Amino acid sequence: MSNFLNGINVPALQGFVQSIKQDESKRHARFNVKTKWQHQTRSVATVSRYHLSGQDHLRYFQIAADEPLELLGGNTAPNPQELLMAALNACLSVGYAVNASVMGITIHSLEIETDGELDLRGFLGLDDNVNPGYDEVSFVVRIHTDAPTEKVEELHRVATKTSVNLANFSRAIRMVPKLEVISG
Known part of the structure; x- marks a missing residue:
């Protein structure tokens, strides 16, 4: 039996998770x-x-x-909004593939489609009461697998609960802006 499922090296993943559990100094990632x-x-x-x-x-x-x-x-x-949605979809895809592998679920195909609408009055500064960003973003996950529905629903719960970018979309992030002006 192969150690790989959905292209994920499951024993290597389990080893990585164990190292994070055991060593506080390994808990952080910075991009x-x-x-x-x-x-x-x-x-x-x-x-x-x-x-x-x-x-x-x-x-x-x-x-x-x-x-x-x-x-x-x-x-x-692609424009910044398309890249933002692509980043969300990519993060969710990783979550589905990795968690499905750990759960023993084979994925035959996976597609995530994300959609959001902006009110350009906010972006263009025409109305201070209009959010320049999204008020709502929706996504659809289309997964083809032979796993039972209950197991796929559990996969969905886990993948959406642990997605870094879904969390970033869903909650405010404290932003720390700094301006450096280069003169001359």
Whole structure:
């Protein structure tokens, strides 16, 4: 029998979980993204490192963002709202795959579709009483598996309860802004 289910190395995952339980110094993860404006509404974010369980890890990814033509962009990449929803969907996908593997559930296919509507008056500063962000975001999880319905419902409860980005969407995060002005 393989140690892998849904592409997840279950014994390695269990070992990682055990190390977190046993060693306080391994409980934290820190992520960092640096974004540079390029032109018009386009920006490129760079991921170059993260900190996990007391160790720094190097990596390199670039993530472009742009607005569609109708919002004065160049339409060269997803816009920030689409990236936000993609981040939620990706986080939920990880949660479903990992938790299904631990629960012995084989996933044949998984799709998450997220939708939200903004009132542009808030974003454009036309009405101070209008939220510039979402008041509501909905998502649908479509999962194909042979597992019994009760087990899939339990998977759904666990995956949504432990999703970092679903928690970020659902609760206020204390933001700590700082402005550094470079003159000359």
